[in-house]
Amino acid sequence: MQFHHRAVPIVLSAILIDSIGFGIVMPVLPRLIVExxxxxLEDAARIGGYMLAAYAVTQFFAGPILGTLGDSFGxxxxxxxxMLAFAADYALMAAAPSxxxxxxxxxxxxxAGASYGPAxxxxxxxxxxxxxxxxxxLMGAAFGIGFILGPAMGGLLAGLGTRAPFIAAAVLAGLNALWILIALPETMLPEQRRAFRWGNAHVFAAFRPLLHAGNARWLLLAAFLWQFAHMVYPSTWAFWSEIALGWDEQAIGWSLAASGVAMALVQTLVTxxxxxxxxxxxxxxxxILAGGLVFFGYIxxxxxxxxxALIPISAFQALAYPSINALLSRMTDAQHQGALQGGMASLNSVALIxxxxxxxxxxxxxxxxxxxSGNFILAAGLALAALLIVIFRVVPKVRPAPVA
Known part of the structure; x- marks a missing residue:
């Protein structure tokens, strides 16, 4: 594939390495919490939920700050x-005594997870x-390919102990930071930058440029509900797989890898x-329709x-978020792209909380x-709500679809 700017493959590579690091620890996290x-295991699922909520609370505040810093300083x-913060995090978790x-x-x-906004x-x-x-x-495809490699590697490394995947993730994050330092050019032109103000570094300010667009508020609500539903995977997949299917770490890793393959193909070839x-x-x-149907199937x-059997259908839910992001990006000027993406990271954080x-x-x-199956029952209901909002509040208010 030919890229139109040399920053694109570098950012995609960075996200790929980052997603490998994220996915590599998922198969062992339930057992590490139990340990x-x-x-x-049921109580570990609850603790894992609280842990993800702690992650999301910090990301909620960090997302707009990092996005606004990107608009101000590049x-x-x-x-x-x-990426340096990710490396430190995985090293800390590898050594965590409690x-x-x-x-x-x-x-x-x-x-560190707010990095997807600047990317x-x-x-x-x-x-x-x-x-x-x-x-x-393509960003979603890079993340999906990382999920092909990461969980599979995590399942294999689990044989060396529950800490081994975290050590590998720390090394990958460190290499990722080095790759960005050496290769990534600055893409924010000096004349497009704006002064940093703390008053702009929060989620409400991030979406302020969208308030003039009539369907933006409904689209943001649908995006939130969809992300909330989609969080069923990072929040519960490893726990659900063990409880409902009796899978071990390797089986969990291979299922996530298969999902990554399918989603990467859709993101690359279909989106x-x-x-x-x-x-x-x-x-x-x-x-959203594909995702909702699969949530119902997993029940x-x-x-x-x-x-x-459901994974090929599930892959088409990868169409939703890039399309939402592209719509909102078209409604935002060049000076506020970082703030918008930071705001989207915070919106996702609320869902993750x-x-x-x-x-x-x-x-x-x-x-x-x-x-x-309570997790997938709730996810299916949220997806249905998002779908109805898009069908009745977003689609009727937009221009006719382009013809191939």
């Missing part, structure tokens, strides 16, 4: 800081508005074509082959009653 807290230093230290590590990761801002800087949906799709053919708004509908999945506190609790509650 450190001396609790059952994207490159912000991304470099984030659950309390795991929580500290997740809070550090929450600050998306780099892509918005160098991509024409009409091509941003496809480029944001751009779908947006060109139907427009971003209708592509959002297709993505009744009790054998491994059922999961793998609520999701572990609700989806993991729903899983634990239903599992204790012999039907471990």
């Amino acid at each position: 450190l807290a001396w609790v059952s 994207r490159r230093p912000v991304l470099l800081f984030s 659950i309390a230290w795991l929580f500290v590590g997740r809070m550090v990761a929450g600050i 998306n801002a780099v892509l918005a800087d160098v991509t024409p508005p009409d091509k941003r949906g496809a480029t944001f799709g 751009g074509r779908a947006i060109q053919r139907w427009g971003e708004e209708r592509t959002v509908v297709l993505g 009744f999945a009790r054998q491994g082959w059922m999961v793998y 609520l999701a572990p506190l609700t989806l993991s609790q729903a899983l634990a509650f239903s599992a204790e009653r012999g039907f471990p």
Whole structure:
């Protein structure tokens, strides 16, 4: 594939390495929590939910700050800081002697995890508005490919102990920071930068430039509900897989890798074509519809082959977020792209705060009653709400879809 700017493959490579580091620890996290807290797997699911909430709270505040810093001082230093913080976080978690230290590590990761905002801002800087949906799709593909490699590696490294994947993730994050330092050019032009003000570094200020757009508020609400529903995977997948299917770390890793393959194929081969053919708004509908149907399917999945049968359909939910992001990016000027992406990171953080506190609790509650699917029942309801908002409040108010 030929890229239109040399920053694009560098940012995609950085996200790829970062997602490998994120995915590599997922298969062992349930057992590490059980090991450190001396609790059952069901209680570990609850603790894992609280841990993700701690991550999200720090990301909620960090997202707009990093985005606004990127608009003021450039994207490159912000991304470099984030990757160095990730390296420190994984090293801390590798050595964590107690659950309390795991929580500290997740809070550090929450600050670093806001790096996706500046990374998306780099892509918005160098991509024409009409091509941003496809480029944001490549960002999702990079993350998906990382999930092909990361969980599979984590499942294999689990044989060396629950700490080994965290050590590997720390090394990868350090290499990622070095890659950004050496190779990434600055994409924020000096004349486009604006002075940093703390009054602009919060989520409400990030969305201020969108208030003039009539359907932006409904689109933001749909984006929030969809992200809330989609958090069922990082919040509960590893726990649900063990409880409902009896899978071990390697089986969990391979399922996540298979999902990564399918989603990467959709992001790379389908997203751009779908947006060109139907427009971003209708592509959002297709993505959320696919995701909602799969959530409903997982409610009744009790054998491994059922999961793998749903994965090809599940991959098409990857159409939703790049299309939403492209729509909002087209409504925002060049001086506020970083703030917008930081605001989106904070919006996702709110979903990530609520999701572990609700989806993991729903899983634990239903599992204790012999039907471990409460997490996917709730996710399906949220996806349905997002779908109805897009169909009745967003699609009717936009321009006709482009014709291929």
